[in-house]
Amino acid sequence: MKQFQTALDGYSLVTAQSISEHTRSSVNNLTTEQLKEGEAELALILSLTQQAFEANSPVQGIMKTLTERLQALRNKSTPVVWERLASLAQTHPVTSFLLQDPLTRWSFEKPRGYSGDAYLLDFIYEHPTVAAQVKEASALGAEVYDFTRRAASAVAVRERRDILAAHVDELAAANSDAEVLAIAAGHLREAELSHALRSERLKRWVALDQDPISVGTVSSNYHGSRVEAINGSVRTILGRAQKLGTFDFIYAAGLYDYLAENVAVKLTERCLQMLKPGGKFLLANFAKDIGVEGYMETFMNWPLIWRTERDILAIIDKLKHPLADSSVTRGENGGVIYAVLTV
Ligand SMILES: C[S@@+](CC[C@H](N)C(=O)[O-])C[C@H]1O[C@@H](n2cnc3c(N)ncnc32)[C@H](O)[C@@H]1O
Structure with missing residues (x-):
């Protein structure tokens, strides 16, 4: 997708680099053990999610379980371990299902070059401006959107x-x-x-x-x-x-x-x-x-x-x-x- 160039003022933590520098500054003890455990748990969560999508299980249930599991994993990880896990999640094949949701996709791809732009918010507002893009989504994407647009953050x-x-x-x-x-x-x-x-x-x-x-x-x-x-x-x-x-x-x-x-x-x-x-x-x-937070920071890449x-x-x-x-x-x-x- 085409990226527009926006001159960021450096005060808001809206890019992957600025966020990462901020997280690192809040000092954490990254142990290999913690990371290994987290990676194993994440791999399990994501492969179960992928299997559920492939088996055409009900999407609302898949999304609810995924969101809860990611949240639980986030809650027990240190910020630095979680940051690694979040970027790992973004490379998993399950993203091909989740990115069919126009809201998750816009957030993930960041066509304006930064997180949380106003067009992204229009997907949350269910604004007429984005109606055509929502209509173009696959049937699965529309169902995922039906979940993300009703998530606690969107409400x-x-x-x-x-x-x-x-x-x-x-x-x-x-x-x-x-x-x-x-x-x-x-x-x-x-x-x-x-x-x-x-x-x-x-x-x-x-x-x-x-x-x-x-x-x-x-x-x-x-x-x-x-x-x-x-x-x-x-x-x-x-x-x-x-x-x-x-x-x-x-x-x-x-x-x-x-x-x-x-x-x-x-x-x-x-x-x-x-x-x-x-x-x-x-x-x-x-x-x-x-x-x-777990879902937003992984598949929406929106910390x-x-x-x-x-x-x-x-x-x-x-x-x-x-x-x-x-x-x-x-x-x-x-x-x-x-x-x-x-x-
Ligand atoms: C999540 S949107 C919120 C837009 C609107 N206030 C709303 O509630 O729908 C965040 C907005 O903050 C703007 N923004 C981010 N960092 C900024 C900064 N340092 N100075 C001015 N605007 C900024 C972005 O351009 C974007 O439009």
């Missing part, structure tokens, strides 16, 4: 989009001149659900992303609306390279999952500085242990920084900017943790 991402739109609408109901900034906006799909945007009850909704293709998509989808698409990154925000102004609401969804803690603290601090008095900053981060409430509170604790209020909650699905900070 959480759709809920996240709804929560973001609700935040913007709630703000706009109280303030028709509200200014909103979405950092790492992707295709800004939450805007499709916003009543405030439809009724132009907003001053501006700035959608900033590092990927010029995604910025172009937002720009053409929302031409003539209150949405302003901007090509920018964590680096340009931290370096104050763009005059963005101040906002009533700033949020970042699908970004902190790629940011090491020191960058997360710096970015949060900078966002708080860009808020008007009484303004809010929301960050969303995938929760640890939602049960799909993330999964966090606990304690990890999020550790970021908040390191902030110097005064806060009038803060809350850390989960959505109904529990797969994403939300921190809302008010200045």
Whole structure:
């Protein structure tokens, strides 16, 4: 598949190399014994999965068992052993079945050159943009997609989009001149659900992303609306390279999952500085242990920084900017943790 060139800013851990360097920095004792045991168990899991596909066993059952077994193996492996196992899994013949799923395939192949691009999210949103590609999938691929699009992570991402739109609408109901900034906006799909945007009850909704293709998509989808698409990154925000102004609401969804803690603290601090008095900053981060990390890190080749409430509170604790209020909650699905900070 053709790869587009996106200039990555080096702050988000979205490439195999950056992730691997991050894992290695968290020091682990790799013993040959652990690795050998892990390899043997992985080989068994994958060959049983392959046999089940070849025997035309029900796909939902195959996927459920595979996901659970990978998760259990991940949970008992050290990060470095797991990293080796994950790359080993990616070379197993069972991938020929799993990559028939358009969502797994897009994630695995990374046509934009990095993990977690906005088009990938469109498979999770079941957006009309990807309908043709979904339709082209084999019967088996469609069944695998039926599993992956309903995985806990995918349900959480759709809920996240709804929560973001609700935040913007709630703000706009109280303030028709509200200014909103979405950092790492992707295709800004939450805007499709916003009543405030439809009724132009907003001053501006700035959608900033590092990927010029995604910025172009937002720009053409929302031409003539209150949405302003901007090509920018964590680096340009931290370096104050763009005059963005101040906002009533700033949020970042699908970004902190790629940011090491020191960058997360710096970015949060900078966002708080860009808020008007009484303004809010929301960050969303995938929760640890939602049960799909094993599958995502192997066959989707989509590692993330999964966090606990304690990890999020550790970021908040390191902030110097005064806060009038803060809350850390989960959505109904529990797969994403939300921190809302008010200045
Ligand atoms: C998982 S998508 C989330 C998109 C959108 N927020 C959503 O929830 O659907 C991640 C987005 O983060 C953007 N991104 C990743 N690293 C970034 C960085 N360092 N600066 C700005 N955007 C970044 C990617 O281009 C991608 O559009």
